[in-house]
Amino acid sequence: AQRVTQPEKLLSVFKGAPVELKCNYSYSGSPELFWYVQYSRQRLQLLLRHISRESIKGFTADLNKGETSFHLKKPFAQEEDSAMYYCALSPGKETSGSRLTFGEGTQLTVNP
């Protein structure tokens, strides 16, 4: 069974501070991991995926297979980063076009 855990429901930081949103997963194969973000009154949108190894809006996330984690990090948080963040897992290449398993989300608030 696949499972995604985001231990923090709420996270509050000040502008300019580093931020880390935690995500742990359990899956027997080699999954693909994603971070989705939902800004207020907007639809869920993809922030980044681990296979791209890119930085979006200053955010990065590294897949740590040993610790089964995919934490999202940003060195200097901005007020516009305030949103709900969801970590999600999809089965790996062995499976085509399949379901996403989501964590319960972390509401990030960046205070001025």
Next chain:
Amino acid sequence: NAGVMQNPRHLVRRRGQEARLRCSPMKGHSHVYWYRQLPEEGLKFMVYLQKENIIDESGMPKERFSAEFPKEGPSILRIQQVVRGDSAAYFCASSQRDPKAKTQYFGPGTRLLVL
């Protein structure tokens, strides 16, 4: 590209009525997924469809829920004889035919309220 469209955005039903939720995928996308988000919870997978085929319905409740994605027209999630516990946000997502292109693009959701 208008993105994934869902309608209605809000739906109010009384217990025992039927709810029909529609999803039009992005242009060129032939895979559709439905997810449900209960209050204070994350999104939970319900069903995965391709045109005229249900590929994975392991997340669908056994009764009252059905989904289709006909050759023409939007995907439909149908809930018969709704109960208060069906109140939730229902999200549709679509992806390309290429199985390697697993990025799912989400619609704005339909908020169902059962009175």
